[in-house]
Amino acid sequence: MSSATDYSQTDIAVQVLRARRAARELARLSADQRNQVLLAAADRLQARETEILKANREDCESLEHQVRAGAASVALLKRLKTSSAGIDDMARQIRDVARLEDPLGRVLSTTELDDGLTLQKVSCALGVVAVIFESRPDVVPQVGSLAIKTGNGLVLKGGAEAQQTNRVLVSVWHEALVAVSPSLRHAICALADRADVARILAMDRDIDLVVPRGSNEFVDYVFQHSRIPVLGHGSGICHIYVDSAADLNMAREVIVDAKTQYPAACNSVEKVLVHKDAAAEFVPELVSVLQSAGVEVRGCPQTAKLLPRSQIIPATEEDWHTEYGDLKITLKVVSGMDEAIEHINHYGSRHTESILTRDSRAAELFMDEVDAASVFHNASTRFADGFRYGLGAELGISNSKLHARGPVGLEGLLTYKYKLHGSGQTVTDYAHGKRTFKHRRI
Amino acid sequence: MSSATDYSQTDIAVQVLRARRAARELARLSADQRNQVLLAAADRLQARETEILKANREDCESLEHQVRAGAASVALLKRLKTSSAGIDDMARQIRDVARLEDPLGRVLSTTELDDGLTLQKVSCALGVVAVIFESRPDVVPQVGSLAIKTGNGLVLKGGAEAQQTNRVLVSVWHEALVAVSPSLRHAICALADRADVARILAMDRDIDLVVPRGSNEFVDYVFQHSRIPVLGHGSGICHIYVDSAADLNMAREVIVDAKTQYPAACNSVEKVLVHKDAAAEFVPELVSVLQSAGVEVRGCPQTAKLLPRSQIIPATEEDWHTEYGDLKITLKVVSGMDEAIEHINHYGSRHTESILTRDSRAAELFMDEVDAASVFHNASTRFADGFRYGLGAELGISNSKLHARGPVGLEGLLTYKYKLHGSGQTVTDYAHGKRTFKHRRI
Numbered sequence: 001m002s003s004a005t006d007y008s009q010t011d012i013a014v015q016v017l018r019a020r021r022a023a024r025e026l027a028r029l030s031a032d033q034r035n036q037v038l039l040a041a042a043d044r045l046q047a048r049e050t051e052i053l054k055a056n057r058e059d060c061e062s063l064e065h066q067v068r069a070g071a072a073s074v075a076l077l078k079r080l081k082t083s084s085a086g087i088d089d090m091a092r093q094i095r096d097v098a099r100l101e102d103p104l105g106r107v108l109s110t111t112e113l114d115d116g117l118t119l120q121k122v123s124c125a126l127g128v129v130a131v132i133f134e135s136r137p138d139v140v141p142q143v144g145s146l147a148i149k150t151g152n153g154l155v156l157k158g159g160a161e162a163q164q165t166n167r168v169l170v171s172v173w174h175e176a177l178v179a180v181s182p183s184l185r186h187a188i189c190a191l192a193d194r195a196d197v198a199r200i201l202a203m204d205r206d207i208d209l210v211v212p213r214g215s216n217e218f219v220d221y222v223f224q225h226s227r228i229p230v231l232g233h234g235s236g237i238c239h240i241y242v243d244s245a246a247d248l249n250m251a252r253e254v255i256v257d258a259k260t261q262y263p264a265a266c267n268s269v270e271k272v273l274v275h276k277d278a279a280a281e282f283v284p285e286l287v288s289v290l291q292s293a294g295v296e297v298r299g300c301p302q303t304a305k306l307l308p309r310s311q312i313i314p315a316t317e318e319d320w321h322t323e324y325g326d327l328k329i330t331l332k333v334v335s336g337m338d339e340a341i342e343h344i345n346h347y348g349s350r351h352t353e354s355i356l357t358r359d360s361r362a363a364e365l366f367m368d369e370v371d372a373a374s375v376f377h378n379a380s381t382r383f384a385d386g387f388r389y390g391l392g393a394e395l396g397i398s399n400s401k402l403h404a405r406g407p408v409g410l411e412g413l414l415t416y417k418y419k420l421h422g423s424g425q426t427v428t429d430y431a432h433g434k435r436t437f438k439h440r441r442i
Numbered sequence: 443m444s445s446a447t448d449y450s451q452t453d454i455a456v457q458v459l460r461a462r463r464a465a466r467e468l469a470r471l472s473a474d475q476r477n478q479v480l481l482a483a484a485d486r487l488q489a490r491e492t493e494i495l496k497a498n499r500e501d502c503e504s505l506e507h508q509v510r511a512g513a514a515s516v517a518l519l520k521r522l523k524t525s526s527a528g529i530d531d532m533a534r535q536i537r538d539v540a541r542l543e544d545p546l547g548r549v550l551s552t553t554e555l556d557d558g559l560t561l562q563k564v565s566c567a568l569g570v571v572a573v574i575f576e577s578r579p580d581v582v583p584q585v586g587s588l589a590i591k592t593g594n595g596l597v598l599k600g601g602a603e604a605q606q607t608n609r610v611l612v613s614v615w616h617e618a619l620v621a622v623s624p625s626l627r628h629a630i631c632a633l634a635d636r637a638d639v640a641r642i643l644a645m646d647r648d649i650d651l652v653v654p655r656g657s658n659e660f661v662d663y664v665f666q667h668s669r670i671p672v673l674g675h676g677s678g679i680c681h682i683y684v685d686s687a688a689d690l691n692m693a694r695e696v697i698v699d700a701k702t703q704y705p706a707a708c709n710s711v712e713k714v715l716v717h718k719d720a721a722a723e724f725v726p727e728l729v730s731v732l733q734s735a736g737v738e739v740r741g742c743p744q745t746a747k748l749l750p751r752s753q754i755i756p757a758t759e760e761d762w763h764t765e766y767g768d769l770k771i772t773l774k775v776v777s778g779m780d781e782a783i784e785h786i787n788h789y790g791s792r793h794t795e796s797i798l799t800r801d802s803r804a805a806e807l808f809m810d811e812v813d814a815a816s817v818f819h820n821a822s823t824r825f826a827d828g829f830r831y832g833l834g835a836e837l838g839i840s841n842s843k844l845h846a847r848g849p850v851g852l853e854g855l856l857t858y859k860y861k862l863h864g865s866g867q868t869v870t871d872y873a874h875g876k877r878t879f880k881h882r883r884i
Binding site (some may be wrong): 258373388419 | 467469470513553555559561566568583650651665666669671689692696698699700703739787805808810811813814815816817818819820821822824825826830831832842843844845847848849856857858859862863864865866867868869870872873878881
């Protein structure tokens with residue numbers, strides 16, 4: 001049965017310290033043992049389905065009251081609700097992570113510095129990672145499985161609206177961990193108090209990475225208030241550039257998909273740039289199909305000229321900086337690819353940018369010169385996602401260029417250390433020319 | 443001949459923007475072309491030796507006045523001074539970087555997501571990197587060569603004390619760049635005004651990485667005042683743990699090397715932890731040899747008990763937190779390796795930690811459990827250095843676990859992007875089960 005979860009009962013600093021110790025123990029386990037924890041958790045998750053759904057119903061009922069009172073959004077409620085199929089999905093994702101290769105202790109390079117002096121660069125866990133999220137109960141199994149696979153301690157701070165659901169989900173992890181060793185339980189700790197966010201962000205010595213998953217405003221808040229490295233992304237202002245050599249039927253389909261399939265996603269397209277030579281034919285057709293799909297279209301003056309009077313809203317400077325996250329889009333006619341690249345590098349959020357063209361040389365140039373985590377040729381921006389990329393599970397999406405970029409899986413929770421094996425060497429011998437380095441790559 | 447260098451004449455935002463554009467041009471060059479820029483610069487550096495030494499003499503003379511007036515340190519003056527041999531070293535280092543493999547456009551992984559939908563993870567330049575440094579003129583050739591090799595723009599902010607020397611060194615880069623294309627000149631820009639530091643740190647949209655090289659206080663200032671990712675390290679509190687199974691002769695030699703070979707270095711040892719079973723024999727011997735070498739020794743109460751009265755200074759809590767950077771050291775007797783690991787993980791700066799033991803299983807455990815960028819077995823902590831590690835040239839040393847850790851060479855200036863080549867795919871087809879992903883690793 002489930003063991004009780006120590007929700008905020010213990011001082012957070014103590015919990016984080018315990019998580020760090022338990023993570024060391026976790027990293028010492030064999031890959032098989034860590035995978036067994038994962039598989040046990042997947043089984044227990046499905047075995048406790050009734051309990052999870054009951055907790056989730058309670059959370060949803062509380063939130064429904066708030067939605068009716070106008071204190072919470074329907075979108076939040078939607079993201080909170082899970083189902084029997086949802087739980088099966090969570091279990092499947094955990095099993096997917098168990099199947100991935102062991103990421104720990106991989107020798108990334110070996111250099112013989114001198115006789116009996118060998119340097120290895122070896123992958124290892126970060127230490128303790130904090131994930132701060134809203135609603136979405138599937139975050140608990142997802143990041144839990146990544147943390148256990150990589151030997152990291154995990155501090156989970158979920159939203160108050162998901163407290164009952166998260167409590168059961170976290171206890172599933174505790175069950176699976178305790179089955180191996182009682183002290184492993186501390187590897188995952190859960191907090192639910194709003195004030196804990198500030199406490200987490202202040203622990204720059206003890207927490208190695210913060211992953212905020214929530215609204216743009218919240219992610220920006222974390223970026224601004226943390227001295228801990230942050231893996232996340234604020235806005236997703238994604239562009240599609242329709243080249244003069246584009247297949248215009250394909251372009252129409254890809255743009256409609258990228259805008260309408262799930263407009264709230266960070267990888268949905270917000271701006272379309274059309275080469276002037278394709279504009280006269282393509283723009284009226286695109287605007288018509290988008291408007292039929294319920295999309296509000298804005299455009300630059302040149303776009304407007306190609307359309308019957310007042311069919312679209314004139315674009316303002318602010319439009320180019322705005323992620324709508326909604327059925328809205330802004331169009332611009334550009335003189336050529338250079339202008340498109342300059343525009344994207346100036347206004348884009350370095351998330352995902354796509355070029356539609358039959359000209360593969362133009363595509364390569366665009367993909368090299370556009371500064372973004374994901375650059376696509378003839379594909380919808382909506383493909384930028386850890387599951388679609390085949391990463392197993394997604395820790396988050398990073399718009400930063402450092403550490404991990406784009407959709408991030410296991411590798412976001414890893415670092416490396418240099419291990420040097422010697423036989424009593426001193427640098428004095430090398431400084432005085434008594435010995436010289438070999439630096440032989442092995 | 444040298445072309446004039448646009449030292450702070452142009453608005454810094456314009457210079458950074460130009461550096462970004464020039465970097466794109468640089469990254470478009472073939473590896474051979476980028477290497478030719480490097481080799482040309484190495485040649486020009488040696489050809490302009492007289493000019494460089496003259497500029498350096500002028501800088502040194504100005505600084506000498508300040509040293510005499512008590513307004514600058516002798517150490518700063520020492521680091522500023524270069525020589526004919528120093529210039530040859532700079533040229534050799536540039537040629538070493540030219541010989542390294544091309545780091546750009548390396549395919550890190552390929553996944554076939556579906557028929558005609560292939561994802562590649564490809565290495566690329568960060569964009570624009572700012573390096574802020576004091577004295578040490580060799581930083582200009584060193585980081586300049588790394589930036590050109592990796593196709594990055596570089597903003598160099600040197601100290602006022604090295605202004606004449608840096609001006610000539612930067613003009614050497616400009617000469618070599620302009621020989622390929624006039625606009626490439628903007629890839630490296632140089633600033634010398636103190637107020638430029640704050641301006642650089644505020645440009646989080648346009649500068650991708652800041653590398654501070656200077657005093658701990660300065661590095662901490664940059665960490666605290668920048669929203670741009672920082673590659674650097676504050677203090678280096680390095681430990682050596684002498685295990686019960688250590689070769690005590692080796693231990694003595696390694697510790698003396700690690701403390702006295704260059705006490706101001708961040709990788710010199712500051713604290714020695716001795717296993718209680720080795721303490722009675724080893725501590726008196728070690729203290730004697732360290733004191734003969736002019737080292738001031740502090741110790742815990744158990745250390746003091748092993749020595750004649752008042753031979754050492756009692757260690758305070760503050761000692762464990764302090765990087766002396768000087769001929770000072772603090773000793774502690776520990777009950778065993780667990781205590782040593784706990785102590786290091788609590789007080790260490792995650793820079794470099796070494797274990798001295800004949801027991802290779804103990805060494806592995808120590809190296810796995812100690813949380814530091816470099817973990818050594820039977821070697822002096824002073825080996826933690828980009829040159830000694832064979833990295834070609836050193837961008838800096840990072841105490842952060844993210845992006846790049848420990849001594850950092852070329853890889854610190856690289857990131858990756860995901861390139862997806864499709865044929866008009868939409869996610870709608872996959873969401874509706876019309877198609878499923880293959881996720882085949884190639």
